[in-house]
Amino acid sequence: MEIREIEPRELDALLALYRHLNPDDVPLPPRPEVEATWRAALAQPGCRYFGGYDDGTLITTCALMIIPNLTRGCRPYALIENVVTHPDWQNRGHGKQILAHALRYAWSQRCYKVMLLTSRKEESVLRFYESAGFDRHGKQAFIARAPV
Secondary structure: OEEEEOOHHHHHHHHHHHOOOOOOOOOOOOHHHHHHHHHHHHHOOOEEEEEEEEOOEEEEEEEEEEEOOOOHHHOOEEEEEEEEEOHHHOOOOHHHHHHHHHHHHHHHOOOOOEEEOOOOOOHHHHHHHHHOOOOOOOOOOOOOOOOO
């Protein structure tokens, strides 16, 4: 599997993969808004979208955001979101490889920690993230959602 940053022209492949992340997600806005959001994300200095490719096909991805920080000796921290592997390629180690790549990148940028949130409750999913180097007991997460 080849791992690299997803290129701007690969938006459609990324969106197709995201359909497997949240099948019941709200519909996307009109295409110009989606493209503007994609351009804005790619313009953020600390934002990276990593993709894993099998023979040129995007099969796994995660997004990494590096946030500047005024504590911990001004070392940044990072957040990983939207981790997904296409169902046809799951259980082959691709998800763990994309996360390892994102972690190596974060460490190379001097991040002192990387956080990952998941809404999944299945023990197998939690064990997967632990096997990729994350500690489910290290911190307590709290989520606030916008009112509907």
